Amino acid sequence: MSGPDVEANQRAQAALYGEPLGVIVRRCADVLGLTQARVAATLGISAPMLSQLANGHRVKIGNPAVVSRLQAMYAAAQAVASGETTREDAIAGLASQGGAAVVTSWTKADASAVRALFRAEGTAAEYEDAAALVADAHPQIAALLRRYGADG
């Protein structure tokens, strides 16, 4: 993987991006005070991919969206270096461009409110009784009664 290809790759990067990516990434990280991991996260690229690019083990950035984010980061680093803006503002500006949140959401009805409603109408023992009565014919309803009425 490493070896003679690295220099050729870095020359190819310089032709594509102006400078070898290792130089660009290092400058951004230094000026903005970011670790390599933070740079990767801000660019929306995996850490191993960033290190392959920065080491010259791989020439091209595959995802075009990452190229434009790298351009934005480089511009931000230049703005900080020339005193036009502060590190904090520059980083905040970059972070706000981050990808959409793709997080599992868990929207839950307020169980305590439902329990309160059940309990207003009967005691835990009564719900347990009721659950036992319907358990054979309607196990799901029995489970509901136990869940919200009995074991609170």
Add this chain to the structure above:
Amino acid sequence: MGEVFAGRYELLEPIGSGGMGTVWLVHDRRDDEIRAAKLVRQVDAALLLRFIRELSTRVEHPHTVVPRGWAGEDDTVLFTMDVVRGGSVHHLLEDFGALPPAWAACLLDQLLDALEAVHEAGIVHRDVKPANLLLEPTGRGRPYLRLSDFGVAVPMHEPRMTAPAVVLGTRGYRAPETAFGVDPLPVQDLYGAGVVLAEMLTGERPPDGRALPAVAPPGVDRRLWDVARSMANPDPALRPATAAQARKMLHETGLVPPSTFVPDDGGAQVEVFEHVRADGVGVPSPRPTPELTPSLRPPATPSPVAPAGPGTPARRPAPLAVLGLLSVGAGGVVIVVALLMLLG
């Protein structure tokens, strides 16, 4: 030394955050193994444990990562899984943008294979998305996908273990009908898989809840686009009814590379990197680690039926199986949001 959960699992370091909980790298002191473990705070810990137990006995498929062990302490449940070290399809999309058609077809084929088994076991996954499609670190070889994070999966046709009126899943990948509290059904997973396919083909997640355009975007393979469009149809009745049917459609495109073939990447140099090192992180390796290679290592204890070749990681991939990093993409903000949701 890290905190020890239930007297057995030493928490080494967090490696991600997924549906319902944080994923840690842990040292299982009893078996002296490094595993991935998800910690879930859960009022209904007992019910969750029952479900995990069922899941691990009902789903045994080489393209899944199901919980293997579990432990409870107070209101927190920990369950352990194999560690899958090659990141996820989310990382692949971040690093390469749109994937070559043969790669997309190969990955979807494996996902549908897994979903077929999951659905056959009477379970709906409910959170099919790129970050939950973990990858073995196969380098430039044939990719190997494992469907993970059954954290919000539910059994079909059984009393619900979750509270009523729960809307689960991830915006953008969740079937539109689930917003109205319908029963969990396999076609909802197929919707998510269809969205994933569209994203693999274009490099971008399609807009929420609308039908995919009839005409494939420029540069996108029309045959695969039609498969994505059918699977991600907003009307569940118009989707393929089963994972097997969807898989048949996919194979009719002629783009699924034969098993053991490396999919053609058309010069894009697609590569599945090693995201989690095999020797654990910040801990002495409990056993000598074989030399790292970008390709898949054979299982530590090969199962007698495991075929040779890329199919081998099947049930117990490596002594230091690793769960891929989740949700690294948008960085800390997302993780914080996730934690707030979990605690909220």
